[in-house]
Amino acid sequence: MALDLETVRATMPTTVPMVGTLGLEYLELSPDHAVVRMTDDERFRNHIGGLHAGAMFTLAETASGALVLANYGEMLDQVTPLAVEATIRYLKIARGDVTATATLGSQADTVLTTLHAGGRPEFHVEVELTTGEGDDRLVTGSMTVLWTLKPTRKPGA
DSSP: OOHHHHHHHHHHHSSSSSHHHTOOOEEEEEEEEEEEEEEOOOOGOOOSSOOOOHHHHHHHHHHHHHHHHHOOOOOOGEEEEEEEEEEEEEEEEOOOOOOEEEEEOOOHHHHHHHHHOOOOOOEEEEEEEEEEEEGGGGGEEEEEEEEEEEEOTTOOO
């Protein structure tokens, strides 16, 4: 069974302390997408009053990681998910609460096929960063994270 929203909400702030430090909120989690929000906090703003680039990066990477857990969390005794590479684009000044929505770029089954064949799969997670809602929604950034599932070494191997 994959990790569900409540499990991720309860465990991530201590498993990944930066999640707790930034006060990130897990809003939605399914195998198709993950939504994480960072509420506006002046401590995390940059010199022009928007959300700091590092905080935006962390928010987006966190959403991508939640999606990885939604798809492969039941395998944590066999693999370690690792972010390999990330590319981010800052498109607009992010003022107010910022939401990161992650979607899986490749099919989950393809990743598992590679893993079960003895390979170390790599796959992309796409993330969109936004502020506002509805007609006031503004895309402020986008990120692509390349993930891998590193097989866990067996004792004595």
